[in-house]
Amino acid sequence: MAGHSKWANIKHKKAAQDAKRGKVFTKIIKELMVAAKTGGSDPEANPRLRQAISTAKAANMPSxxxxxxxxxGAGELEGVDYExxxxxxxxxxxxxxxMDxxxxxxxxxxxxxxxxxxKFGGNLGENGSVSWMFEKLxxxxxxxxxxxEENLFNDALDLGAEDFSKDDSDFIVTSNPSLTAEIAEGLExxxxxxxxxxxxMVPKNIIKVPESKSSKLLNLMNKLEEHEDVQNIASNFHLIS
Incomplete structure (x- = not known):
């Protein structure tokens, strides 16, 4: 039975990973379609599409x-019309x-x-009520x-990046949104x-929220991120113990 239990756990974990990957792909597919619809199917002439394709490749989406x-998205094949x-x-x-x-x-x-x-103690506001608190990067x-690290730093700056940082496991290159796809392609x-x-959307200032008061907030953020129509979400809080 122990072996059966282990296999069941592995299958459950794989199913959860597949579901998460499926949601990521769904969001990327929507962006590909809207980018092509608004700017045409040629990535060389459509920076937004170039960015979407770069994101899709980074997520290992098949060509x-x-x-x-x-x-x-460009209307060359039948598809859903997204707003x-x-x-x-x-x-x-x-x-x-x-959120976008x-x-x-x-x-x-x-x-x-x-x-x-x-449900989680927040309220939906009017357009402009909080967007001024964020910067698009x-x-x-x-x-x-x-x-x-030094080579990456120099390569990123040469390609037009504005900032460079490192967290526990990754390097983060920050740029003007209009150059992001071009820089990503150059780094690849x-x-x-x-x-x-x-x-x-990067917050200009941070609100510190104690972990003891964060339960509803974290639940709300998780539910919004899981929503199939939410492409991007940003907030301005940092947890403190």
């Missing part, structure tokens, strides 16, 4: 999947939250987002394995392995 969904929206508001402890959404049913999505915000995350050509490449 034929990328190509097919670009064609759908691009932004929602923002305040969560528990006065934390500002902003791609949806095929605006009324359904706003109702679901409002329900989640209210490109962020490229790179694996640290077998990398010379130089042999660096990218974990992700995307546009982020």
């Amino acid at each position: 034929d999947t990328i190509s097919r969904n670009v064609q759908k 691009e929206l932004s929602y923002e508001g305040f969560g528990p402890e006065g934390v500002a939250i902003t 959404v791609l949806t095929d049913n605006k009324n359904r999505t706003v109702a679901e987002i409002r329900h989640l915000m209210t 490109g962020q490229i995350i790179i694996k640290t394995e077998s990398i010379n 050509k130089k042999g660096y392995e990218l974990i992700s490449s995307k546009i982020e």
Whole structure:
């Protein structure tokens, strides 16, 4: 029975990983389609599409999947028509939250987002209520394995990056959003392995939230991140013990 239990746990873990990967792919596919719809199917002439393709490649999305969904977005193949929206508001402890959404049913999505915000002690605000608290930046995350930090720093700056930092396990290259896809492509050509490449809303100031008061806030953030229509989400809090 122990062996059966171990196999069941492995299958459950793999199913959870597959589900998470599926959600990531769904979000990327939506962005590929909208980018192609708004700017055309040629990535050389469409920076947003170039960025979306870079993100898809970093997530190991198959090339034929990328190509097919670009064609759908450009109208060359039949596909779903997504609307691009932004929602923002305040969560528990006065934390500002902003999110980018791609949806095929605006009324359904706003109702679901409002329900989640209210359920966990927050409220959905009007456009502009918190977005001024954030700055839009490109962020490229790179694996640290077998990398010379000084070489990466110089290569990133030469390609046009604005900042460079390191956390516990990865290097983070920050750039002007309009240059992010170009910088990511340049780093890949130089042999660096990218974990992700995307546009982020970075908070200008941070609110410190004690862990003892964070339960509702963390639950809200998890539920919003899991929502299939939420493409990107940002907040301005940092947990303290």
